[in-house]
Amino acid sequence: METDGAGVIDTSPAMPTIDVQLCSGCGRCVAACPLHLITLEVSGFRKNAVIKSPEKCTLCRQCADACPVAAIILNMTGEREGNTTA
Ligand code: SF4
Ligand code: SF4
Secondary structure, rough: OOOOOEEOOOOOOOOOOEEOOOOOOOOOOHHHHHOOOOOEEEEOOOOEEEOOOOHOOOOOOHHHHHHHOOOOOOOOOOOOOOOOOO
């Protein structure tokens, strides 16, 4: 943890997370990621997108832009990214 003299700066890297409750397993984010960081995993009767190496993510947003249900969260505030307003 670093400080700038005025307060604490959170230097934690922003990492993408996927809301498995929203994810339909459509695979659009898998195809969209230029670094191939996302795969689909079977969980019971469902498929969910999983980010394999989130520390390599460049936060380019292409996965979030491709997701039809705004299941991908790309920032530390938890604000949803994507092409829906839900
Ligand atoms: S933000 Fe870009 S690099 Fe990161 S997981 Fe999504 S598509 Fe891949
Ligand atoms: S694009 Fe969205 S709904 Fe489709 S697999 Fe990726 S996270 Fe899930």
